Amino acid sequence: MASKMMNGTINGSTDEAPPFTTMNGAPVRQPVADQRIGIQLAGTLLLQDINLLELIQHVTHERIPERLVHARGFNASGYFEVTGDITKYTSAAFLSEVGKKTPLSARFSTVAGERGSAETVRDTRGFAFKLRTEEGILDWLFLSTPVFAIRDGAKFPSFTHATKRNPQSGLPDHTMFWDYFNSNQEAIHFLMFLFSDRATPKGFQNAECFSIHTYRFTKPDGTYTYVKIHVKPSLGVENFNAEEAQAIAGQDPDYLTRSVFEDLNKGVALSWKVYAQIIDPEKARNSSINIFDPTKTFPQGEFPLTEFGKIVLDKNVDNFFAESEQSAFSPTNLVPGWALTPDPILQTRCLAYADAQRHRLGTNFIQLPVNKPDKSLNPMVRDGAANFDNLGSTPNYYPSTVIAPGPAPQYAQPDTEIWNGSVGAWQSMVMDADYAQATIFWQQTLTPDEQTNFVSNVAGHLSVAEETVRRVTYDMFRKVDEDLANKIEKATEDEVKQAEMFKLAKKVQGIKIADSKAKKQSVHSDSPNFNLIADKKVNLKH
Numbered sequence: 001m002a003s004k005m006m007n008g009t010i011n012g013s014t015d016e017a018p019p020f021t022t023m024n025g026a027p028v029r030q031p032v033a034d035q036r037i038g039i040q041l042a043g044t045l046l047l048q049d050i051n052l053l054e055l056i057q058h059v060t061h062e063r064i065p066e067r068l069v070h071a072r073g074f075n076a077s078g079y080f081e082v083t084g085d086i087t088k089y090t091s092a093a094f095l096s097e098v099g100k101k102t103p104l105s106a107r108f109s110t111v112a113g114e115r116g117s118a119e120t121v122r123d124t125r126g127f128a129f130k131l132r133t134e135e136g137i138l139d140w141l142f143l144s145t146p147v148f149a150i151r152d153g154a155k156f157p158s159f160t161h162a163t164k165r166n167p168q169s170g171l172p173d174h175t176m177f178w179d180y181f182n183s184n185q186e187a188i189h190f191l192m193f194l195f196s197d198r199a200t201p202k203g204f205q206n207a208e209c210f211s212i213h214t215y216r217f218t219k220p221d222g223t224y225t226y227v228k229i230h231v232k233p234s235l236g237v238e239n240f241n242a243e244e245a246q247a248i249a250g251q252d253p254d255y256l257t258r259s260v261f262e263d264l265n266k267g268v269a270l271s272w273k274v275y276a277q278i279i280d281p282e283k284a285r286n287s288s289i290n291i292f293d294p295t296k297t298f299p300q301g302e303f304p305l306t307e308f309g310k311i312v313l314d315k316n317v318d319n320f321f322a323e324s325e326q327s328a329f330s331p332t333n334l335v336p337g338w339a340l341t342p343d344p345i346l347q348t349r350c351l352a353y354a355d356a357q358r359h360r361l362g363t364n365f366i367q368l369p370v371n372k373p374d375k376s377l378n379p380m381v382r383d384g385a386a387n388f389d390n391l392g393s394t395p396n397y398y399p400s401t402v403i404a405p406g407p408a409p410q411y412a413q414p415d416t417e418i419w420n421g422s423v424g425a426w427q428s429m430v431m432d433a434d435y436a437q438a439t440i441f442w443q444q445t446l447t448p449d450e451q452t453n454f455v456s457n458v459a460g461h462l463s464v465a466e467e468t469v470r471r472v473t474y475d476m477f478r479k480v481d482e483d484l485a486n487k488i489e490k491a492t493e494d495e496v497k498q499a500e501m502f503k504l505a506k507k508v509q510g511i512k513i514a515d516s517k518a519k520k521q522s523v524h525s526d527s528p529n530f531n532l533i534a535d536k537k538v539n540l541k542h
């Protein structure tokens, strides 16, 4: 092949290998030669070298903004298959019969880290699934925690900022992190998951994910039931402990992507079972837990899981940029039979996704092949930059006496959910009941070993926050369990002392270390620095 390219025609092309061209399609004689005066290394380049101009002009525009959250991720594809009959709850066509398959693509992500960040760090994991059903695209955007950190939409920017980098230094900042959570303790149940080993899964193929929100299964007669979705890996749940996760983050920051990519390349399909937790609306109304509060789970003893499907992934992407970076998921991509609820976070998300994607990918992001539905027709949605699908002369108004799409009466779904109340500003307050599920998680869900790891995970992270903030955090955990708080306080303060000793030891050795504030800010489980410090601690102990 190489010799063919060398010996080919004027531009290196042969019959089999088409020539390189400029962007207007004209053959390029020497693709990587620059036109220059003097025909030598020091020769002056010319602006008329269109091939060179195009190459440079395009590469400087290659990057698009990364996602605000979930920037680090990758896609794969496969299918969803119905394994259980739930047609009495929903009319969704893709669920109409057992054995029915729907093409699906998935994007797996971490949440807080940037595009190139290490994947095994402590974080929530994102699972986004795009199901190409005959009634349109249905997106599921789930997380590896069964609960979320907020229930007031306006808190999202604060929550996101506090878990990312310090606005001054650009460094991770644990004081900022804990200070935020100390003042927003409805997140306590979420924190219990974040600091358990479940936040460092061995692979996406070893992690569960959850819809968190309550959705509705609907029928055309207007009846509906509430539903929460749970997804469980066929391989079972497996987690790294903090030490393993940190070591791998240093050795192979791409570990989770590589693991799925290599499995699929070898022909090993990965699968997850999908369950519906069906909740009768009447029972939900009488429950002490608010069905629209995403910081709470609904008891599985009372509302058991019904298995109804499986997700199988068996194919890697052909191109990372086209299929992963350009993919756009949104909880507003719904199909008949699957509907939203008044959960305030779900409602906030209705705005966030398509808005983010118009910024990230452009107005017509839906026309990118990875996002485009197999069938769609809405002549009122027209024009905009980079529009490839403008429906020609079809009238751009509705209704029209000329050819235009009509209504779809078969999908009429009288909405019988009642939303009422007076308009006013309302912010949720943190109540004693907000700690109850966190207490159950600590006392009844975690095994003794997992409890030990939990304490050490919090201590490692909290010990680099300022002391005043640490004290408030101990009090927050005291509301979960006195014994837990005492253990966290002791382990954290021991870590602080060890770090002081480490600094002293370094000084004695005459090695220059950063001042204490800068050092504190540089230690974060999301950053390679964290591994460094962890290693140093280990060395100290020896």
Ligand code: HEM
Pocket (backbone or CB within 6 Å): 066, 067, 068, 069, 070, 073, 107, 108, 109, 126, 127, 128, 141, 142, 143, 148, 153, 156, 210, 211, 212, 213, 294, 327, 328, 329, 345, 348, 349, 352, 353, 356, 357, 360
């Ligand atoms: C008010 C709350 C939330 C807001 C404002 C929000 C906003 C966003 C934004 C802006 C993105 C990036 C979208 C893009 O650029 O394509 C995103 C991604 C994502 N969000 Fe949320 N989010 C919220 C809560 C949640 C919750 C509760 C879940 C899960 C139950 C979730 C799951 C995801 C997932 C899985 C992705 C990654 C999608 C992908 O891989 O492209 N988010 N979110």
